[in-house]
Amino acid sequence: MKENVEKPLAAKSIDFTKVLQQIRVFAPATVANMICGFDVLGFAVDFPGDEVVMYKVDQPGVRIRSIKGDDGRLPLDADRNTVSACVQMLLQHLGIQDDIGVEIELIKHMPIGSGLGSSSASTVAGLFAINTLLGNPLTKAELMPFCVEGERLACGHGHADNVAPALMGGITLIRGYNPLDIVSLPVPSELYAGIVFPQVDVPTRDARQLIKEKVLLKDAVTQWGNIAGLIAGLYENDYDLISRSMHDVLIEPTRAILIPEFYEMKRIALEEGALSFGISGSGPSVVAIAKGKEVAERAAARIQAHLDACDIESLKYVSSVNMGGPKVLN
Incomplete structure (x- = not known):
């Protein structure tokens, strides 16, 4: 995964005096494959989607406070939940995993196992939230490999046809994975x-x-x-x-x-x-x-x-x- 991300930023590049105390993020559901484009095409929709509320806390590390709307199906263990696990990866990439603590509330507004990118919406919401909380040290393109890794954790296959449109918006084409190459396509207005x-x-x-x-x-x-x-x-x-x-x-x-x-x-x-x-x-x-x-x-x-x-x-x-x-x- 790290081959597709630029060299990790030094911890000192994060201005901790400007880190937000709390943030709430929505990420959209997606229609992967777009019928004929198996594993290479997908688009985002306005709803449904998932929300993540993230809090900065004094104790270093990443923890899950609560999960709502999953009927108890998702793990609260931060090492096993794709949202928290990907946030941990990003903090490690930035070299600040011992310098900051966050707690996460995950709110599922979409059904699990629906074919609408439930896991990808949650992962994207979490990664976008931590990146915004820290003052956006990474671009969306630099966040993408972490999103793909979330899909690997969720279903055993690190594909981007859900996470790419969820993160980038619009219609996306995954041209290749080595390196990860995402192309945004035009969207007809109707x-x-x-x-x-x-x-x-x-x-x-x-x-x-x-x-x-x-x-x-x-x-x-x-x-x-x-x-x-x-x-x-x-x-x-x-x-x-x-x-x-x-x-x-x-x-x-x-x-x-x-x-x-x-x-x-x-x-x-x-x-x-x-x-x-x-x-x-x-x-x-x-x-x-x-x-x-x-x-x-x-x-x-x-x-x-x-x-x-x-x-x-x-x-x-x-x-x-x-x-x-x-x-x-x-």
Whole structure:
């Protein structure tokens, strides 16, 4: 990880007289993969998301005060919780782990295991909070490897398709990892997401294990063309090209079997005029990507009504693309 971060700053570069006493930060949920861009594309949404409240305390070290909204599923142990563990890494990188103490309150506003980047939102909120508390010694680009390490701790795979948009905002492309290379892409102004989270359990690790290690060349060529077409459509503000390109022939056919009513939800979304429909991250959340808020609202509402009729509880979110990433709350 450290290969991708500049040489650690000396402790004396932090002006401890100006360190904030308390800060509250929100970081957004994300739609990873953007249907055809497995592990390389993602975008942030305005809501849901997670909050971190961080306090400067006299006793050195990093501790978790409380976690709300997780139904007791997340560890309070600072070494095992991804938020506190990543904060510890950053303080060690800066060389000030023995010079400052912080305590953390984590407030989960989004469901765990939803496919909406729950762990990444929390990690990004925590890292953005400690960096802001210290007077922003690192840029967002320099924070990114710590965010990726948080994903490795959370799910065993250090990917950036959730943390990159959560931290940077907008739509991001992960061009490569050695070194980490994140590219921000244009965002058409009328692009909206209608997200529905069917409340069924699809663990990220299980969903990833279903993915084939080898694919047919013809399918790979189709997928490359779709990714390239999507990026071209974003640059050209061409919604028809975006729609034609957002098709997944590699991952969706396998992961869709884990999501009840997937193909019926897809039919409904496209019938309502969505540009495309697919799985958000590893699922079970699904996303109807649309031109305009009205189409996204209509598609998401009909999908939720269909799930209700199937006795499947769900949550619904409709959002434009979040351009700012994490933010400090008053």
